[in-house]
Amino acid sequence: MTVAGVLQILLYVAMVALIAWPLGAYMARVFAGERTPLHPALRPLERLFYRLLGVDESHDMRWTTYAASVMWFSAAGLLLTYALLRLQGVLPLNPHGLGPDQMPPDLAFNTAASFATNTNWQSYAPEATVSTFSNMFSLAIHNWMSAACGIAVAIAVVRGFSRGSASGLGNFWVDATRATLYVLLPLCTVGALLLVWQGVPQTLAPSATATTLEGSSQPLRLGPVASQVAVKLLGTNGGGFFSANSAHPYENPTPLSNWLQMLAIFAIPGALTHTFGRMVGNARQGWALFAAMAALFVGGALVLYGAEQAGNPQVAQHHVMREATSGQPGGSMEGKETRFGIASSALFVSVTTAASCGAVNAMHESLMPLGGMVALANIVSGQVIFGGVGSGLYGMLLFAVLAVFIAGLMVGRTPEYLGKKIGQYEVKMAMLAVLVLAVCTLGFSALAATMHFPSTPGEPAAAWNRWPGGAYGSADRLLGATCNNVNNAGPRGLTSILYAYASASGNNGSAFAGLTTNTPFYNLTLGLAMLAGRFLVLAPILAMAGSLAAKGHVPVSAGTFPTDTGTFVALLVGVVLVVGALTYLPALALGPVVEHLQMHAGRLH
Numbered sequence: 001m002t003v004a005g006v007l008q009i010l011l012y013v014a015m016v017a018l019i020a021w022p023l024g025a026y027m028a029r030v031f032a033g034e035r036t037p038l039h040p041a042l043r044p045l046e047r048l049f050y051r052l053l054g055v056d057e058s059h060d061m062r063w064t065t066y067a068a069s070v071m072w073f074s075a076a077g078l079l080l081t082y083a084l085l086r087l088q089g090v091l092p093l094n095p096h097g098l099g100p101d102q103m104p105p106d107l108a109f110n111t112a113a114s115f116a117t118n119t120n121w122q123s124y125a126p127e128a129t130v131s132t133f134s135n136m137f138s139l140a141i142h143n144w145m146s147a148a149c150g151i152a153v154a155i156a157v158v159r160g161f162s163r164g165s166a167s168g169l170g171n172f173w174v175d176a177t178r179a180t181l182y183v184l185l186p187l188c189t190v191g192a193l194l195l196v197w198q199g200v201p202q203t204l205a206p207s208a209t210a211t212t213l214e215g216s217s218q219p220l221r222l223g224p225v226a227s228q229v230a231v232k233l234l235g236t237n238g239g240g241f242f243s244a245n246s247a248h249p250y251e252n253p254t255p256l257s258n259w260l261q262m263l264a265i266f267a268i269p270g271a272l273t274h275t276f277g278r279m280v281g282n283a284r285q286g287w288a289l290f291a292a293m294a295a296l297f298v299g300g301a302l303v304l305y306g307a308e309q310a311g312n313p314q315v316a317q318h319h320v321m322r323e324a325t326s327g328q329p330g331g332s333m334e335g336k337e338t339r340f341g342i343a344s345s346a347l348f349v350s351v352t353t354a355a356s357c358g359a360v361n362a363m364h365e366s367l368m369p370l371g372g373m374v375a376l377a378n379i380v381s382g383q384v385i386f387g388g389v390g391s392g393l394y395g396m397l398l399f400a401v402l403a404v405f406i407a408g409l410m411v412g413r414t415p416e417y418l419g420k421k422i423g424q425y426e427v428k429m430a431m432l433a434v435l436v437l438a439v440c441t442l443g444f445s446a447l448a449a450t451m452h453f454p455s456t457p458g459e460p461a462a463a464w465n466r467w468p469g470g471a472y473g474s475a476d477r478l479l480g481a482t483c484n485n486v487n488n489a490g491p492r493g494l495t496s497i498l499y500a501y502a503s504a505s506g507n508n509g510s511a512f513a514g515l516t517t518n519t520p521f522y523n524l525t526l527g528l529a530m531l532a533g534r535f536l537v538l539a540p541i542l543a544m545a546g547s548l549a550a551k552g553h554v555p556v557s558a559g560t561f562p563t564d565t566g567t568f569v570a571l572l573v574g575v576v577l578v579v580g581a582l583t584y585l586p587a588l589a590l591g592p593v594v595e596h597l598q599m600h601a602g603r604l605h
Contacts, residue, residue: 024274063546335366358509
């Protein structure tokens with residue numbers, strides 16, 4: 001590792017902390033219904049929405065009603081997105097003539113589920129698959145909806161800790177509206193303008209024509225790129241306008257735009273920890289959560305950067321210099337953008353996988369085994385290393401509940417957190433939410449890894465990758481190709497499958513591109529993993545919050561375990577690592593760990 005690369009990681013965390021303070025305080029005022037500088041312009045629009053939708057903003061919802069509202073809101077968005085994608089051929093703003101052939105039923109379901117769950121997994125090349133209308137109305141709008149939904153749920157969970165003897169968690173429609181108007185709208189507007197300043201296109205023109213070095217003409221796809229990129233980052237959605245995502249010069253033109261994009265990914269998740277501290281009346285509690293997230297992030301980023309900067313030891317056998325010098329970067333530059341280099345690419349990988357975002361500026365398939373393991377570990381941690389907008393906060397709060405429960409067992413006292421007694425119901429709900437991600441990730445991975453291939457004589461493998469005649473065929477056809485779509489056999493192939501389902505269940509959206517997932521089997525199972533990873537986690541989380549809100553606060557005593565100190569931060573980090581290790585270590589050992597050992601033993605070619 002170079003000193004400059006390490007300092008870049010530390011500087012990034014420091015800047016995220018500086019952003020978290022004012023933005024977190026602002027969001028605390030927004031969701032408390034207090035006046036903000038944007039109220040004169042946005043409050044009339046907010047009231048208009050309530051009148052049009054028939055929403056009583058003073059109505060307080062029980063957790064069951066809040067959860068049902070989340071489900072209905074998301075289901076409506078999913079169905080709308082599916083319909084618009086299938087009908088894009090007859091809708092306007094379609095200059096390239098894209099239609100249902102580019103978006104068959106299985107892919108449309110996968111895409112709709114992906115954007116409804118804030119995953120934004122893309123099993124397709126966007127510039128060759130979806131029209132401008134689909135990008136603007138089917139996908140970009142859903143970026144806002146899913147992000148607002150995640151923020152609203154996080155705020156409801158915070159109210160569960162801050163309220164005493166209350167029956168409700170707030171109003172979902174009010175929280176989602178305020179998240180959209182007061183948080184996402186101003187941030188995305190500023191973000192889009194900054195990206196346009198850096199050279200990101202924002203136009204309804206379908207394409208531009210460039211003259212190549214050979215003197216021929218080449219059309220370049222254009223569209224409203226800046227607005228979609230801004231919300232994909234600030235909403236930790238990650239879905240790109242182009243298949244190369246943030247490695248594409250139209251999405252990420254300069255080193256400055258690259259830095260701004262990384263800051264945008266952590267801005268809201270980091271700030272929500274300070275919002276939490278403000279809302280529970282103790283800012284130190286929020287900074288304790290931030291410190292735990294930052295410690296996990298920095299540790300993983302340094303390991304990932306170290307692995308990429310060290311490169312492949314087998315290269316040294318061919319007398320190729322691996323050390324960084326003033327004239328060359330050293331390490332592993334495969335899959336890295338030469339504009340950004342190893343340190344910035346490694347940092348982006350750490351940020352996007354820790355934040356449940358999935359945007360990429362480098363090829364994750366080309367990561368060193370340990371680098372890929374860190375990216376995978378970030379995802380399977382449970383969306384707690386800053387995580388997605390909202391999901392990172394309520395995910396870490398689940399582990400905070402487990403941490404104080406373990407601390408209570410060690411000292412023989414009833415566990416407490418923020419003055420709330422943590423009982424068996426809350427622990428059961430927390431463990432249920434944690435186990436959902438593990439079951440989805442490992443269960444679907446096992447199914448895909450052990451699937452037998454169709455054995456029809458003489459039929460090419462590519463024939464299994466499409467619906468036969470647009471209709472359902474035999475069971476074998478429905479399953480489609482699975483492991484035979486993995487371009488790398490052995491440990492890397494297993495890692496590719498595990499990464500895909502971890503990314504889907506963890507609502508991340510990034511991928512190892514060595515796995516071809518645009519098949520009926522993968523489109524269906526990945527879509528189901530996304531839905532389960534989002535909504536089967538939200539239900540127990542809101543149930544836990546509803547139970548806590550109904551409890552009164554107990555006074556601090558001599559036996560109360562303080563949860564705003566370095567000791568608690570260390571315990572919280574330890575619980576996250578132990579739970580992750582016990583759950584996923586066997587799978588990681590068979591994938592990236594074995595590949596790393598093989599590489600150093602000289603068995604990789």
